[in-house]
Amino acid sequence: MEPKKVLICDSIDSEGIDQLKQAGIKVDVNATISQAQLEKVVSNYDALIVRSRTKVTKEIIEAGTRLKAIGRAGVGLDNIDVNTAKKRGITILNTPKASAYAVAELTIGLMLSLTRNIPLADKTMKEGKWIKKGWKGWQLRDKTLGIIGFGGIGRIVGKIGHLAFNMNLLAYDPFITAETVENLGGRLVSLETILKESDVVTMHIPLLAATRHMIG
Template sequence: MQIDGNVIVCDSIDERGIGILKNAGLLVEYLPEISNQELITKVKDYDVIIVRSRTKITKEIIDNATNAKIIARVGVGLDNIDTVEAQKKNVEVINAGEASVNAVSELVLGLMFSLSRNIPIANNATKQGKWIKKDLIGIELKGKYLGIIGLGKIGRNVARLARGLRMNLIGYDVVPIDKSFAQEVSLITTDLKTLIESSDYITCHVPSTEQTKHLINKEMLSIMKKGSFLINTSRGEVIDEQALIDGLKNKKIGGAALDVYEIEPPTNKELLVLDNLICTPHIGAQTKEGQELASSVIAEKIIQKLLERQAESNQT
């Protein structure tokens, strides 16, 4: 069935999703570099707005999106979309969170390996002609305790992968953790404080909310095991960066790896120069497979939602 409607794509997405939308009969305008100011003036012409993380869908944009039916995020989370205002205007907000589960999970493991075996330091030194083999005594993941904060799709997948490496798992979430899953991976469920005190590695998988802002703060960092590692691929606001700087400088913790930051791109030079910190530029979902899947998933969801609205309209 062909669908009528105009779609604007405001960020770079894989071409597969665009092809699916066009094949369904939708008119797609691809403007991956459009500014928010330009979008404000153009947005009235579209039924569907597609974004990733670059574009911020503000109240002003939604107010001007008089024909909008759907705002779609090609990724996890909705923190760059004013969902409250969208709901007021009867604009449905959807995402493709399931598409990046494996990509983000594998990055977490990559960061854990990099921290444990000093891979960035070894790489840089060797390329500079320095043979520092005797200084690079690493740590094995086998048998270590991995604390997972947030047991959603990504947190659960990280647990399964880590279990394959014969790590011990500790989990915390604000919602009840599925008992059958906990049994499957031998997950110890506990409170946040106990998780932080007990873990050799801690990985964060929670959304950005008022409750999770600076969830990892000075107090929590102070009770981490000496020499333990912290990984964050969720949202930058989850960790108090100034408190993290202090913890890394005084060697209270062994190291940290961040894929997300309180301000992106990060501007805190005091943070970026630390040699016991690994930084990546928000690449959690940046795999060929992940981007293809996210683009396809969101396109199919958009088509389904528009068909549902079309059917409702025909009945009335």
């Protein structure tokens, strides 16, 4: 039987490539492949693995006559035409937990950076200016944190904010129960309440037609 063939279209860790090969899968790697090139060669493969650079469009999926699966080494699926893939019976896979803690930590870092004016302080310090009072900022402790999208990443951000900074936690997510938020010490509220009552708002949702321009 001919081995299954996978095309990896973006850079991934070599350990992942080795695991595929050990499973008897023929792996081709082209981390710089263009959309036009991919559309030409996709019919030779049973599966694609992408990150965020490669866009798996309707045209590419329709050209992939052998495609059985599309794997996204990451969380979001906004670079894959999921509807077309489903119509073709192609399985869509992603790794929602792989980077959850890293993204949550970055979110907290950005919150601290903004509230303590770290980028501006760094810039002016390098210019030889000591503007201590001008970049005073404000602390996160006891403030209200509003989270739009209370999935894996949103929950970790909420947990860190609540436990590390004693922040009051508000969450908006139409797909979860109030109990889910209450278990982390917060409240499930409306989007309007989030925007009215929060000192800091963070969004952890996919870019879809329903979420585009949700704020602004």
